[in-house]
Amino acid sequence: METNGLIKSDKIMQKIQLVQGEFTPSEASDVIMSLIDEKINFHHNQRLQKWEQNHKxxxxxxxxxxxxxxxxxxxxxxxIANAKALKKNILINGILEIAIVENLL
Structure with missing residues (x-):
């Protein structure tokens, strides 16, 4: 059903299984650090965009x-260093929860 060009949906929340499984410390480091680095880069880019729009x-x-x-x-x-020292693997269960919300901005 469409209302004013918007799609009406009863589903307002979604879970995404982003990462799941057992990893060696090296693999776990690669996966987790990549995710964190990507988020850091996202914020760096946001900061640059905001600065380009308004230097103050x-x-x-x-x-x-x-x-x-x-x-x-x-x-x-x-x-991860602790797991490596213990010669153990790491279990990762990374779920993203996303939801449709009212605009806060």
Missing amino acids: HDSEELEDRIKQLEKEKQKTREF
Whole structure:
């Protein structure tokens, strides 16, 4: 059913199984670091776009998120190093939950 050009859907939430399985520490590092790096790059690009639109734009929120992700990378490195030292594999269950929401911006 269409309403004003928009598609009406009863489904407002979706789960995406992004990563699932057992990995060696090296494989787990590659997977997790790639995901975190991609998110960091996303925020760097957002910051640049905001700055190009307005050189006085306050990017503190984006900077804080980048710092938070860098801390998560470090914690992940330590966790993976521990698994490697124990000669153990790592189980990853990465689920993204997405939802349709009212515009907040």
